Amino acid sequence: MSDTKKVLSFAVELGDILLRNGAEVYRVEDSVLAILNSYDITDCDVYVLSNGIFASADEVTEHASSMIRHVPMYPTHLGRIAGLNALCREVCSKEITLDEAWAKLEECKRxxxxxxxxxxxxxxxxxxxxxxxxxxxxxxxxxxxxxxxxLRLFLHFEARMGNSKTITNVLASMVISLTAILFYAVGLPVHYDKIIIGAIMPLVPGIPLTNSIRDFINSDYLSGSIRLIDALLTAFCIAVGVGVVITFAHFIGGGAYI
Incomplete structure (x- = not known):
């Protein structure tokens, strides 16, 4: 394997893990380019979407290399992002070799x-x-x-079922609403709407929405649109789950829950 391909493989792998753990598009692009440039690979192009990476290096030479990665959206893990950022700085400053960097990259994954x-x-x-x-x-x-x-117990066991994100959000919001209404139904002097509002906050897509706005500001309109659609779909699923349970409770209780 040529040096160009080795460096490009490492840079794209690091970018893949960054993006997979919720890093912003511009951060991934900057990290991949910084690593390539630190090894004097200046004839390179990197294009990152919210769910994909396209990179090429030394296209006009015999060592030309290119890579494409599909990166599914996963929950944000700030610890891994921080570790990868530190690793990127070490690589760019030549504090460690590329082989040592691969070993540290595996540690960051874990x-x-x-x-x-x-x-x-x-x-x-x-x-x-x-x-x-x-x-x-x-x-x-x-x-x-x-x-x-x-909710956290439900999400823990739901993760083992392998359901899609859409189904998980609908079911989770239904569990929240049903549990809150049950506490109200047993006669406790509580406001189940306030309970539901507070309990759905872990499901609210705050980070994807924030990242989509950042992408729009940086003129990454396609990535911004993908993240925005993901955030809106999540919000819609939450609304469906809550709405179904409250509507059902309304019919069962004869309007007592409205």
């Missing part, structure tokens, strides 16, 4: 997320906080904490 109990606690506290922030009472916030914990 950076774990938070453990499951911590995720349950964080989700519960976040849901309770948002419920209180949006006008709920202290009791509403406490119930939202419980609903948030139920």
């Amino acid at each position: 950076i774990p997320s938070y453990n499951f109990p911590m995720l349950i606690i964080a989700t519960a506290i976040g849901c309770g906080g948002f419920s209180y922030l949006y006008g709920g009472t202290v009791l509403d916030a406490l119930i939202a904490c419980i609903v948030g914990a139920v």
